[in-house]
Amino acid sequence: MSCFEGRMKEYPTISIDRYDKENVNARAYFLSHCHKDHMKGLRAPALKRRLKCSLTVRLYCSPVTKELLLTNPRYRFWENHIVAIEVETPTQISLIDEATGEKEDIVVTLLPAGHCPGSVMFLFEGSNGTVLYTGDFRLAKGEVTRMELLHSGSRIKYIKSIYLDTTFFDPRFYQIPDREECLKGIIDLVRSWITLSSYHVVWLNCKAAYGYEYLFTNLSEEFGIQVHVRYLDMFRNMPDILQHLTTNRETQIHACRHPKDDEFFRGNRLPCGIIAKDGTPLKIISIKPSTMWFGERTKKTNVIVRTGASSYRACFSFHSSYTEVRDFLMHISPAHAYPNVIPMGKTTEDIIEILQPFCRSNSRTEESMYKPLGPLKRAKMISYTTTDSDSEEGLFEETLTIPWRRKIPNEKSNLPLCAETTSDNLPKSQISFCEDTAADYSMAASLSTLKNFCIDCEESNDDDDEEEEEDEDTVECSADQTVNGGKPCVSHSHSVDSSLKKLETCCNEATEEITSQQNQAEKLKSDLDISKSELPMWESFFKPDPLTDSEQEDSQKQCVDLTGSQSPNLFSDTDNEECIYISSQNSSQSTHISEQGSECWGSQPDTVLISSQERKEHSVSAGQCNVKFCDFLKPQEIVLNNFGKTNLEGREQMISFKSTQCLLIEDLATSSKIAAENTVPVQQSTCDSQDSSDFEIPSTPDSEVPQEEQLKDLYKRLAAGEMVIAKKSI
């Protein structure tokens, strides 16, 4: 939840995402997206009075946010005071003090934030410097490098301050599976259920908030079935979303709400109360998208976890993970960073301190001043337009001109369409977007988080939440795995020996991982055609601990039970490497939850883990993932290459702790002028060949890659809680 008070130090006469108290008197208001915690005071009497008295004050937001806001009758009074600004269109705004006539000009640019429909970041450029307010955001690693308007030429603009979404800037959320992986997990689960019969329906237990549209539209496209929701009036002018939703209850995918929907579900009824026409009871599973629930889990990182007889949790996040935020912040490298979200039990100062190492102006000035200033990666071979006349427009401002697969929902179909995969026809660019190399985590940051991480990844989860169902038993850490900052965790006791042993194992594994990354990075440099499957995966840190023999037996037994004789191997979880990966080749022919299985669920002992952990190349080749990133992300962010030069550079930089490159500090006046002149979307063509330069990895002069022994020593010292100080090698 946002704790941002509404005002930025640099531009205190404007208010963002807060409209109470002193914010009422702002010269201009900004709204990043339509979530209630960013709308505090937005319909309060004080603000209504202000609007009546003022001739100049306006609320600025994206066109989609304006639409969503004005659809709510309670906010309709804003109609004549709200100004929609096109995304990625630098726009000058005059901030006028109505009492004195004093005027200040500021250029604001809205940048897509990938949080929910209409969500944006605000980039402000004016006499007090360039500042970025991120609102809430979810951007994949590397995406920031492709945001042209954060760059000047090929270099990142000098950002004086960033006001940052720190919701998951916490090692517990070190890595969250990316959007397409989560989506794919859900799609696979939904497919496995609704294809059993027309009486099999899924209920998406989503909280009433904007942000799940991406899920609904993709499910709808995948299966050709509209998703039942209680209301859809807010999307009346957004055909892209509207066509995938329905208020007709006769569908197999529901996202409807009812105040007592959990009670309904327990009674095997949907919140909307729909029953089969012939009286046959519907067979319902619930899928609850969650992030924090998964953040607490350390043993399994599967994107889908069965939590009850017919209940599942699906990993789904509107916010960037720790590594995503870190990547974003490291690329921006602002002089100052302020958190918008303060976790319980922490103070703003605590978080500022954590953010400080990623800023330019910290004490280790020279080291931190060295910044690769990663060149802006431009989209290649993709064109898009703002004036596309087909029905794509409306929601996300701009539209890809390249076609993506589109299935028209079949409203009348009673039987679910087991959608055939057609991604083979897709240009690869559409599905290979935003793969991470995973090799580009910075060494130093990894080192600095290792200690926390080791502790974290072992943290206990005596999670006893979830439905009070008889077979409830999510497989979690056993007591002897518990380490918490060297102290026993509250819920479990354990021996110090076993803790140390675990820690040591963890560190050894980490060393191997880091060494592996080193080698891989070297290999990357020499072999640009390297297969991505060979890239080291930090996620392997999060791999489940090997199951005990009995657990394995249970797991296998359960898998067989559930799948019957159809495809027991699908459920093999014995190698502890990949959990259950359902390939596109066989998933359409074999279901992975059998009818028979479902009827036996009451006696099933453990959580069933489904899908996930597939390597990146799976998500590319499997072709099941019908992702329309453009729904949330600007087309220019879709690129064909994925090896993050910036991050590799950053990694190298951090390995060698060198500081050789100057910062480009932009002339503010020039910057403002450029911004003001660019009142149309910046679409400069990249005449210089980015194709090759994106893959060039210049080595830092005199850099020195640490040896394994050195790293081991570092880890030992980190594990022992010692302060590790990097030697400057110049």
Place this chain on the structure above:
DNA sequence: GCGATCAGCT
């Protein structure tokens, strides 16, 4: 009656 705030819940 309405708004603000908080506890409780999901």
Place this chain on the structure above:
DNA sequence: CACAGCTGATCGC
């Protein structure tokens, strides 16, 4: 769980 948002109780205007 602190995600985002509801409901209901209480208090003040």
